[in-house]
Amino acid sequence: MMKNEIRNIVLIGSGNLATNVGKALHKCGYHISQVYSYREETAKELADKLDTEYTTNLSDLYSDADLYITALKDSVLPELIPQIVMGREQSLFVHTAGSVPMNVWAGYANRYGVFYPMQTFSKAREVCFDEIPFFIEANNRDDLLRLKSLASVVSHKVYEATSEQRKSLHLAAVFTCNFANHMYALADELLAKYDLPFEVMLPLIDETARKVHELPPAEAQTGPAVRYDENVIGNHLSMLADEPVMQELYEKISKSIHELKLKQND
Amino acid sequence: MMKNEIRNIVLIGSGNLATNVGKALHKCGYHISQVYSYREETAKELADKLDTEYTTNLSDLYSDADLYITALKDSVLPELIPQIVMGREQSLFVHTAGSVPMNVWAGYANRYGVFYPMQTFSKAREVCFDEIPFFIEANNRDDLLRLKSLASVVSHKVYEATSEQRKSLHLAAVFTCNFANHMYALADELLAKYDLPFEVMLPLIDETARKVHELPPAEAQTGPAVRYDENVIGNHLSMLADEPVMQELYEKISKSIHELKLKQND
Numbered sequence: 001m002m003k004n005e006i007r008n009i010v011l012i013g014s015g016n017l018a019t020n021v022g023k024a025l026h027k028c029g030y031h032i033s034q035v036y037s038y039r040e041e042t043a044k045e046l047a048d049k050l051d052t053e054y055t056t057n058l059s060d061l062y063s064d065a066d067l068y069i070t071a072l073k074d075s076v077l078p079e080l081i082p083q084i085v086m087g088r089e090q091s092l093f094v095h096t097a098g099s100v101p102m103n104v105w106a107g108y109a110n111r112y113g114v115f116y117p118m119q120t121f122s123k124a125r126e127v128c129f130d131e132i133p134f135f136i137e138a139n140n141r142d143d144l145l146r147l148k149s150l151a152s153v154v155s156h157k158v159y160e161a162t163s164e165q166r167k168s169l170h171l172a173a174v175f176t177c178n179f180a181n182h183m184y185a186l187a188d189e190l191l192a193k194y195d196l197p198f199e200v201m202l203p204l205i206d207e208t209a210r211k212v213h214e215l216p217p218a219e220a221q222t223g224p225a226v227r228y229d230e231n232v233i234g235n236h237l238s239m240l241a242d243e244p245v246m247q248e249l250y251e252k253i254s255k256s257i258h259e260l261k262l263k264q265n266d
Numbered sequence: 267m268m269k270n271e272i273r274n275i276v277l278i279g280s281g282n283l284a285t286n287v288g289k290a291l292h293k294c295g296y297h298i299s300q301v302y303s304y305r306e307e308t309a310k311e312l313a314d315k316l317d318t319e320y321t322t323n324l325s326d327l328y329s330d331a332d333l334y335i336t337a338l339k340d341s342v343l344p345e346l347i348p349q350i351v352m353g354r355e356q357s358l359f360v361h362t363a364g365s366v367p368m369n370v371w372a373g374y375a376n377r378y379g380v381f382y383p384m385q386t387f388s389k390a391r392e393v394c395f396d397e398i399p400f401f402i403e404a405n406n407r408d409d410l411l412r413l414k415s416l417a418s419v420v421s422h423k424v425y426e427a428t429s430e431q432r433k434s435l436h437l438a439a440v441f442t443c444n445f446a447n448h449m450y451a452l453a454d455e456l457l458a459k460y461d462l463p464f465e466v467m468l469p470l471i472d473e474t475a476r477k478v479h480e481l482p483p484a485e486a487q488t489g490p491a492v493r494y495d496e497n498v499i500g501n502h503l504s505m506l507a508d509e510p511v512m513q514e515l516y517e518k519i520s521k522s523i524h525e526l527k528l529k530q531n532d
Contacts, residue, residue, distance in 0.1 A: 016488060073493070073495070074490075074495060074497055074498055075495060075496075075497050099490075099497075099498045099501055099502075118466070118469075118470055119469065119470060119473060120470065120473055120474055120477065120486070120488045120489070121488065122477070122481065122485075122486060122488065124480075124481060124485075125477060125480055125481060125486075127473060131469040131472075132469055133466050133469060157469070159466075165460065165462065167501070167505070168456065168457070168459075168460040168462060168505075169457075169462065169466070171456060171502050171505055171506075172453040172456045172457050172462070172467060173453070173467065173470055173489075174489055174490065174491075174502065174516075175449045175450075175452050175453040175456070175516075176449060176450055176453040176467045176470055176471055176474070177470050177471070177473075177474045177488070177489065178487065178488065178489035178490075178491055178492075178523065179449040179515075179516075179519050179523075180446040180449040180450065180471070180474055181474050181477075181478070181483055181486055181487055182483075182487065182491075182519055182522065182523050182526075183441045183442060183445040183446040183449065184441075184442055184446065184478050184483035184486075185482075185483035185484045185487065185523075185526060186441050186522070187438040187439070187441040187442040187483075188482060188483050188484065189526075190434065190437060190438045190441070191434070191435075191438050193434075194431065194434040196431065196434060196435065196438070198478075198482070198483070200384070200399050200425075200435070201438060201439065201442045202478070202479060203384075203385065203397040203398055203399060203423070204384060204385060204386065204439055204442055204443050205442055205443070205446070205475050205478060206397075206475055207385055207386055207393060207443075208386055208442070208443045208446055208447050208475070209471050209472055209474070209475035211386065211388070211391060211447075212447070212450050212464075212468070212471060213468060214390075214391055215388065215390060215391060216451075216454060216464070217447055217448075217450035217451035217453075217454050217464070218451045218454065219388075219390075220386070220388060220391075220447055220450075221444065221447055221448065221451065222282060222386045222387065222388065222443070222444065223386075223439075223440055223443065223444035224340075224365075224440065224444075225440075225444055225448075226444075227339075229339065229340060229341060230341075231340055231341045231365075232340050232365045235365055235433075236365075236437050236440065239433070239434075239437055240437075245518075245521075245522050245525070246522075248518065249445075249515075249518060249519065249522060250440075250441075250445075252511075252514065252515060252518065253445050253448055253515065255511075256448065256452070256511050256512075256515060257444065257445075257448050257451075259511070260448075260451060260455075
């Protein structure tokens with residue numbers, strides 16, 4: 001066992017990511033000694049789930065934790081860092097954001113890093129951590145090993161990644177997850193308009209996801225846009241006449257699908 | 267058992283859909299007596315898989331089949347219908363297209379309908395038919411029952427749907443499947459640029475698909491666009507500076523996500 005192994009964790013944040021990571025670590029036997037949120041209600045709610053204390057005041061953060069994990073809005077983190085670190089300069093600090101560089105901690109903390117689980121988290125749904133890729137970074141070798149070993153307890157997909165790589169992963173994840181999910185959401189809107197249930201789409205959604213385990217996505221593509229079938233596309237565009245945003249997205253995404261196909265045939 | 271049950275099928279087409287439907291019916295014990303394609307190579311390839319004959323000439327179609335299934339390009343079907351039906355006016359004809367109305371057969375055939383499996387088919391991948399929703403339509407009650415009973419042999423999700431409903435389903439399916447898959451394809455392009463493997467996205471893709479079995483997609487949404495996090499979005503847009511198509515899609519889809527969120531909060 002490594003010296004100074006992580007045992008005692010303070011969790012700063014109480015959103016979707018904080019909730020899911022906190023629960024996963026708690027389940028694996030780690031002691032979350034305290035939860036912080038500026039909103040008492042959500043702080044208490046998460047503290048109850050993790051069987052621990054909470055505070056709504058950063059100056060009341062415990063000072064003896066082995067690790068401080070922040071899961072805050074990207075825009076809020078930088079301004080809170082001085083308060084989070086003050087008086088705890090020798091502790092280990094990590095953030096969990098895809099797009100925030102590790103050096104956001106530099107000049108404040110001495111030991112710091114990143115603990116980024118690439119997944120879509122909602123409070124309403126418990127996810128299985130086994131398969132979630134964790135991307136780890138630290139400003140020193142010992143803490144890198146500590147963080148990798150912590151991540152390995154909850155997942156068997158643990159990678160090192162630089163801030164630059166993580167930023168690229170996060171951008172790709174926005175397309176893969178948020179934008180793909182928005183296509184489901186737009187379909188849901190359409191179906192509701194026609195009084196058809198969304199659940200009829202689930203086998204198609206599942207197969208679309210399963211398919212790219214075997215085929216590269218560009219090769220897996222089907223439908224009217226691949227061959228730019230003007231008949232069908234024109235028909236669909238006129239069906240979207242009273243949905244200008246969907247209509248524009250339909251047209252632009254179809255063109256992009258067709259262009260990618262032509263590029264591949266070159 | 268119904269009188270004149272379907273036993274003997276001619277398959278007109280040899281693309282992804284024809285291949286998958288043909289194989290599914292063949293596996294369930296139906297006799298595909300002949301396959302047509304205008305290209306000899308693909309006609310022969312599919313005929314071999316289905317252990318049957320093929321022709322590249324519509325005037326050589328057998329005349330004694332119980333059912334003629336067409337799986338042709340939407341734009342080609344109408345012009346071939348007269349040739350397909352001629353001399354077989356009393357047979358049952360169906361097409362398999364989401365966007366083509368049933369009455370494309372009217373004036374040519376006497377008994378006709380639609381047999382639409384809503385799924386994404388590729389020759390390179392065998393799909394499980396059990397869960398594929400089939401949408402059935404026919405111009406007479408007996409054939410509707412025959413077609414529903416045929417579909418029920420390969421799938422346990424068989425529905426009746428009008429041409430209007432099927433058109434809406436097909437439009438929603440383009441968003442759900444083709445457009446979501448294109449988001450995977452764009453992510454793949456990005457990751458390749460950064461020398462990162464696409465497979466690292468698979469857990470995220472799977473969870474995004476699983477999540478909408480439990481939560482409506484708009485509620486399942488996460489990421490920078492929901493709260494329109496200008497920091498992250500601005501950063502991502504500048505990372506896409508040399509990919510104008512992706513950059514434009516990123517911006518427009520993010521705005522649409524945010525608008526849907528605001529609409530829901532109303």
